[in-house]
Amino acid sequence: MALHMAMDVVRDSHVSLTAQIQDFIKREIGEGALHPGTRLPSSRRLADDLDVSRSVVVEAYGQLVAEGYLEAAQGAGTRVVQHLTARPVVPTLLEEDRAAGARWDLLPGGGNLPAFPRREWLGCYERVLCSAGPDAHAYPPLAGAPGLRTELARYLGRVRGVRAAPQDIAVMAGFSQALALLCEVLREQGVGAIGVEDPGHPGQRQFIRESGLRPVPLPVDDRGLDVGALAATGLRAVLVTPAHQYPTGMTLSPERREALVRWAHDTGGLIVEDDYDGGLWYAREPRPLALQRLAPEHVVYAGTASKTLAPGLRLGWVAAPPELLGLLLRIRARHDLGTETLTQLAFAELLRCGLLDRHLRRLNAQARSRRHALEEAVRRDLPGAAVTGAAAGLHSYVRLPRHTDEAALVAGALRASVAVRGAAAFHARPLAAPPALVIGHAHLPRSGIAEAVRLLRGVRGC
Numbered sequence: 001m002a003l004h005m006a007m008d009v010v011r012d013s014h015v016s017l018t019a020q021i022q023d024f025i026k027r028e029i030g031e032g033a034l035h036p037g038t039r040l041p042s043s044r045r046l047a048d049d050l051d052v053s054r055s056v057v058v059e060a061y062g063q064l065v066a067e068g069y070l071e072a073a074q075g076a077g078t079r080v081v082q083h084l085t086a087r088p089v090v091p092t093l094l095e096e097d098r099a100a101g102a103r104w105d106l107l108p109g110g111g112n113l114p115a116f117p118r119r120e121w122l123g124c125y126e127r128v129l130c131s132a133g134p135d136a137h138a139y140p141p142l143a144g145a146p147g148l149r150t151e152l153a154r155y156l157g158r159v160r161g162v163r164a165a166p167q168d169i170a171v172m173a174g175f176s177q178a179l180a181l182l183c184e185v186l187r188e189q190g191v192g193a194i195g196v197e198d199p200g201h202p203g204q205r206q207f208i209r210e211s212g213l214r215p216v217p218l219p220v221d222d223r224g225l226d227v228g229a230l231a232a233t234g235l236r237a238v239l240v241t242p243a244h245q246y247p248t249g250m251t252l253s254p255e256r257r258e259a260l261v262r263w264a265h266d267t268g269g270l271i272v273e274d275d276y277d278g279g280l281w282y283a284r285e286p287r288p289l290a291l292q293r294l295a296p297e298h299v300v301y302a303g304t305a306s307k308t309l310a311p312g313l314r315l316g317w318v319a320a321p322p323e324l325l326g327l328l329l330r331i332r333a334r335h336d337l338g339t340e341t342l343t344q345l346a347f348a349e350l351l352r353c354g355l356l357d358r359h360l361r362r363l364n365a366q367a368r369s370r371r372h373a374l375e376e377a378v379r380r381d382l383p384g385a386a387v388t389g390a391a392a393g394l395h396s397y398v399r400l401p402r403h404t405d406e407a408a409l410v411a412g413a414l415r416a417s418v419a420v421r422g423a424a425a426f427h428a429r430p431l432a433a434p435p436a437l438v439i440g441h442a443h444l445p446r447s448g449i450a451e452a453v454r455l456l457r458g459v460r461g462c
């Protein structure tokens with residue numbers, strides 16, 4: 001392995017060359033530049049690079065091994081030892097981390113992922129890598145690769161009824177980037193607050209707050225967002241999940257959809273439609289089309305590949321009115337120079353060949369079966385509880401009987417090796433929240449779901 005290390009020696013120094021090499025390596029380890037486990041160049045290569053005799057480097061390495069800074073293994077070269085500069089592990093309170101030791105992980109988000117279509121992705125990636133011209137390696141257009149914008153316009157129109165031409169669409173690093181840019185646009189326009197659903201995504205509330213806007217919680221009931229409450233606030237922007245409310249799973253009723261669009265028309269308000277779980281819909285009733293189609297001039301429609309493929313791709317998209325799209329991209333140019341091109345082209349190919357449709361058909365069949373397993377288990381083992389909301393997405397909302405101590409149930413569940421999230425954290429006023437669980441079930445076998453719910457039955461608080 002022809003490794004290189006940024007190092008220099010001073011030839012006319014009173015410090016010997018061997019000592020200079022030793023001092024350099026010790027200092028770089030001490031300052032955290034040379035990390036535990038880092039493999040160093042061979043003595044021959046370093047001697048060549050420094051233009052010194054090989055015995056100088058051999059002696060320096062040998063001394064550092066003797067002092068415990070380096071270790072040399074037959075065939076594995078010379079490395080910085082593992083234990084020297086390892087940083088202490090910082091304990092974290094994130095539920096995802098706590099779930100690591102739990103036998104059953106029912107947490108939504110994070111690791112709650114269906115299988116990634118590796119073979120299909122690899123095929124698409126290979127095809128675009130082999131056929132792409134030099135443009136694929138240049139800086140990407142800020143709004144996204146034209147090929148992907150075209151495929152997204154076709155796909156979103158066909159599957160979600162979105163009314164947008166390719167030039168109305170921009171590719172983003174997930175919904176989160178779209179939200180971050182929108183917050184900046186709104187702030188620049190003098191908008192200080194945005195309505196958010198309550199319960200809603202706690203991370204998004206915090207994100208909005210840290211972006212300098214005030215998230216104003218608006219109640220959600222069995223028909224979705226309370227549009228009357230929104231109208232009473234005088235707000236000029238609102239963030240909604242109309243198809244599958246996060247986390248309750250409710251679908252915005254037709255009357256509320258109309259009322260929301262009327263609100264936007266009457267006030268000039270902006271609706272941010274978070275269509276986060278894309279084509280994941282396995283309910284019997286037909287999936288409502290995107291709200292955006294009712295008022296493209298007032299709605300920013302946003303989607304993501306995070307639920308249907310993988311959040312690690314950081315791939316999302318918006319369809320927005322032209323002026324607003326221009327503003328979003330102007331602000332984006334302050335932050336980054338676009339989304340990596342080959343990933344965009346591979347995704348475009350996945351859409352073009354109908355492979356995403358096929359993947360989603362498989363996912364939906366799997367998710368439907370897991371949802372049924374959850375419904376059966378809840379009916380059998382949690383009397384008085386009920387799975388509510390549309391059968392869609394990667395999670396379900398389980399309402400618990402009124403008297404349930406949600407916090408005790410969550411803590412007891414973890415002791416029984418079941419990691420589960422209570423609904424309180426999703427509410428703006430957690431103490432007033434009716435008890436419920438938000439359960440991620442995309443990655444679990446049916447038998448695992450049944451076993452985990454059976455364990456919940458034995459836990460105090462139920």
Ligand SMILES: Cc1ncc(COP(=O)(O)O)c(C=O)c1O
Pocket residue numbers: 109173174175176177201241246274276303304305306311315316
């Ligand atoms: C409500 C909601 N919106 C959007 C997203 C996706 O965000 P991103 O596309 O940045 O991964 C998630 C992911 O967990 C979500 O729960």
